[in-house]
Amino acid sequence: MQTTLSAEYQNTPDGTAAEAILRKCVHCGFCTATCPTYQLLGDELDGPRGRIYLIKQVLEGQTPTRSTQMHLDRCLTCRNCETTCPSGVDYGHLIDIGRKLVDAKVPRPLPEKALRWALKEGLPSPLFGPAMKLGQLVRPLLPAALKTKVPPWQDAGFWPTRAHARQVLVLAGCAQPAMGPNINSATARVLDAAGIQTLVAPKAGCCGAVKFHLNDQDGGRAEMRANIDAWWPFIAPASGPGVEAIVMNASGCGVTVKDYGHILQDDPVYAARAARVSELTQDLSELLPTLVAALRDKVAAAGQPALVFHPPCTLQHGQKLRGGVEKHLSELGFSIRIADQESHLCCGSAGTYSVLNPELSYQLRDRKLTNLQAKSAEVIISANIGCITHLQSGTPTPVRHWVEVLDAALDREVRATFS
Secondary structure, rough: OOOOOOOOOOOHHHHHHHHHOOOOOOOOOHHHHHHHHHOOOOOOOOHHHHHHHHHHHHOOOOOHHHHHHHHHHHOOOHHHHHOOOOOOHHHHHHHHHHHHHHHHHHHHHHHHHHHHHHHHHHOOOOHHHHHHHHHOOOOOHHHHHOOOHHHOOOOOOOOOOOOOOOEEEEOOOOHHHHHHHHHHHHHHHHHHHEEEEEOOOOOOOOHHHHHHHHHOOHHHHHHHHHHHEEEEEEEOOOOOOOOEEEEEEEHHHHHHHHOOHHHHOOOOOOHHHHHHHHHHHEEEEHHHHHHHHHHHOOOOOOOOEEEEEEOOOHHHHHOOOOOOHHHHHOOOOOOEEOOOOOOOOOOOOOOOOOHHOOOHHHHHHHHHHHOOOOOOOOEEEEOOHHHHHHHHHOOOOOOOEEEHHHHHHOOHHHHHHHH
């Protein structure tokens, strides 16, 4: 795609990066076939190719409008188009740039601005946990629309305390400890059973994705730098080898932390450390080959419920990790499948998307559940707290993280070591 940047964006970091991405696009249209919003709306401007044209027009000097902003806002950033694109267009980074440039020129209405501010400041806040607990206490009294955002209280269970030579870091996260605390402790128990010790850096907080994708990119970068500072003593201690990996059990966080090296590449203080953090970061599913070998005789999968797996977009498209969860849980004896239809499509959660674009989000959720439940599974599993909560809001079928199912299948002798 030929581009002629306006003087405003020539030789700027955003202009240079965006132009390099745009020049890869051959406007073939393959991406529209796998774009969830194009599937629902059938509007060229609500597909990747159309949004790429809108961003190109802004970079070439055309004044963006509220309509431009709306079409970019409707993007789920699922990155399915990247999986489909034969030219390797880096759409995820381009949409971040486009939204930033458009928001700088198009003011938002006050209610919309207030909601976005509340999300970006509220979700990563230390007050989110107490607020969620309060919501869980009065959950039966909440209106239906709000009740779907407040999952029932969950017991986190034991956190193992045994020391192991193999050590990994886990990011507790901002929403997950309040909404699904058992996911983190189940991760620690499964890794402990496999001879791996799970560490949590007390000062590590939100991965930065919430603020970054709500166009507070400076705020997101500040959270990323804070995490790097919190993790660095574990990565490069004064003595000893340091942790072998930073393990992410929320794929939405994982795809962001793997991108720290790119996002902070021009930071003179943090660029090298950010690159090292990205290099060390692994999704929990990437440890499964090791876990299968270590847990084969410690898991009682017989009698466990039939599973259907929803691979989050941040796992299969963002991190390009496909097939591992199904393959390795099957090796441990679980009955697990994926949906026959549209397993590649987004469930509609997409971080804060379900709050900002509820109509489209719930259409995608219901479409996804129809395809998942066609398998008549007893439990739906996924790998991201946002997807899990969103899907659970539309079905009585239990929706859990796959590591919780694996943890529950550990035999009694193994589980006795946690108490």
